[in-house]
Amino acid sequence: MREIRSVGVVGAGVMGAGIAQVAAEAGFEVVLFDPLDGATARARQRIAGFLERKVAKGQMPSEDAGAALDRIGEVTTLESLADADLVVEAVPENLELKRDLFRDLDRCVADDRILATNTSSLSVARIAAATEHPERVIGLHFFNPVPLMALVELIPGPMTAPAVVETTDAFARRLGKTPVVAADLPGFIVNRVQRALYLEAFRIFEEGLAGVTAIDDAMRQIGFRLGPFELADVVGTDVNLAAGEAIFAGFHEDPRYRPAQVQHRVVDAGRLGRKSGAGYYDYAADGSRGEPWAALTGVPAGSPSLPPIDPPQIEARVLATIVNEAASAVADRVAAPEAIDTAMKLASNWPEGPLAWGERIGLSSVVSTLDGLNAVVPDGRYRVAPLLRALADAGQSFFGR
Ligand code: NAD
Numbered sequence: 388m389r390e391i392r393s394v395g396v397v398g399a400g401v402m403g404a405g406i407a408q409v410a411a412e413a414g415f416e417v418v419l420f421d422p423l424d425g426a427t428a429r430a431r432q433r434i435a436g437f438l439e440r441k442v443a444k445g446q447m448p449s450e451d452a453g454a455a456l457d458r459i460g461e462v463t464t465l466e467s468l469a470d471a472d473l474v475v476e477a478v479p480e481n482l483e484l485k486r487d488l489f490r491d492l493d494r495c496v497a498d499d500r501i502l503a504t505n506t507s508s509l510s511v512a513r514i515a516a517a518t519e520h521p522e523r524v525i526g527l528h529f530f531n532p533v534p535l536m537a538l539v540e541l542i543p544g545p546m547t548a549p550a551v552v553e554t555t556d557a558f559a560r561r562l563g564k565t566p567v568v569a570a571d572l573p574g575f576i577v578n579r580v581q582r583a584l585y586l587e588a589f590r591i592f593e594e595g596l597a598g599v600t601a602i603d604d605a606m607r608q609i610g611f612r613l614g615p616f617e618l619a620d621v622v623g624t625d626v627n628l629a630a631g632e633a634i635f636a637g638f639h640e641d642p643r644y645r646p647a648q649v650q651h652r653v654v655d656a657g658r659l660g661r662k663s664g665a666g667y668y669d670y671a672a673d674g675s676r677g678e679p680w681a682a683l684t685g686v687p688a689g690s691p692s693l694p695p696i697d698p699p700q701i702e703a704r705v706l707a708t709i710v711n712e713a714a715s716a717v718a719d720r721v722a723a724p725e726a727i728d729t730a731m732k733l734a735s736n737w738p739e740g741p742l743a744w745g746e747r748i749g750l751s752s753v754v755s756t757l758d759g760l761n762a763v764v765p766d767g768r769y770r771v772a773p774l775l776r777a778l779a780d781a782g783q784s785f786f787g788r
Contacts, residue, residue, distance in 0.1 A: 405533025573637025610738030
């Protein structure tokens with residue numbers, strides 16, 4: 388394949404600006420396209436601000452920052468991307484929008500160039516199928532904020548040429564990123580395994596076994612930077628629900644991925660997280676976290692309730708669910724165990740990879756926690772991944788140890 392020297396970025400929003408920045412910093416010529424009036428100029432301003440802060444912190448000489456900014460050009464037509472060696476799409480998460488765009492890009496951009504999508508949740512195969520050349524289409528999933536997040540998921544579709552995977556992998560490494568290859572299944576690695584963290588926390592809450600703060604405190608206690616409710620508020624409760632719904636639909640409504648009612652309650656109330664000043668928690672004007680939303684606390688007088696569970700029980704439930712999801716991703720051939728653990732540590736800042744964590748707890752203990760939950764809620768959400776049970780029964784490891 389051609390060596391990559393120039394990069395086209397389509398969509399100059401949060402992700403497109405980040406991708407343009409890291410590519411320009413790595414020495415690539417970048418052209419940025421967005422049909423919205425002023426969007427590319429605003430993206431360039433944001434990038435300039437980011438680079439200035441790097442210079443101020445002594446992380447970058449000011450000449451390098453200036454040179455990186457000079458490498459980013461703005462264009463007003465898709466046709467202007469014709470000569471880019473790699474085009475990365477970062478337009479809103481809408482399948483028809485992306486399919487239309489890829490159909491157009493396929494016409495405009497020379498046949499021997501790579502077309503990549505930054506989709507978080509859509510099928511790369513379905514995007515690629517809109518083109519005449521699906522062999523040159525690949526998923527290249529960056530994480531937000533792009534300049535700071537080391538992980539990139541590479542998602543070949545069923546038709547993607549091996550050389551396209553290799554070249555894109557080399558490109559990601561030149562950006563200083565750590566690429567992991569993931570199968571084109573809903574949520575790829577990170578969003579799929581991360582789902583288990585949120586959903587189990589939401590279920591514990593909805594069962595009335597622990598409050599929002601108790602669950603967040605318990606998860607922080609074992610090394611998560613933020614509790615699941617706090618994290619959902621950072622991500623945006625609406626964005627989080629949409630990602631969950633896409634994965635639920637992608638897995639044909641498997642109960643394991645069913646969004647929780649409490650997710651709808653906060654979104655319906657317009658509590659979209661930190662960006663709207665309120666989510667699962669209230670936030671003060673200076674951004675500091677307040678108490679959980681009053682509607683999520685308290686029990687109507689006279690209602691019977693279950694005794695609350697303690698932090699180790701909360702942690703055991705959430706961890707067992709996470710390990711089970713990671714095991715099911717291994718069984719589905721989403722990625723190798725090492726790649727899954729690496730991905731969760733880099734993209735989600737988890738203190739340990741889920742599979743190594745499961746082994747430290749003991750796979751048999753994880754299985755017995757899940758079996759216990761499945762006995763109480765036998766709708767399939769806690770069914771043990773057969774691979775996990777087999778390894779636990781045989782005393783074996785995911786890592787061939
Ligand atoms: P955004 O809304 O910030 O930016 C999207 C940009 O695309 C806007 O500037 C919009 O004007 C532009 N756009 C709309 N239609 C277009 C078209 N036809 N051609 C070119 N540009 C067009 O969105 P974002 O958060 O940057 O997300 C972009 C993609 O990245 C989505 O697929 C999203 O799922 C994915 N993603 C987002 C995040 C995140 O945390 N924001 C993380 C990983 C992946």
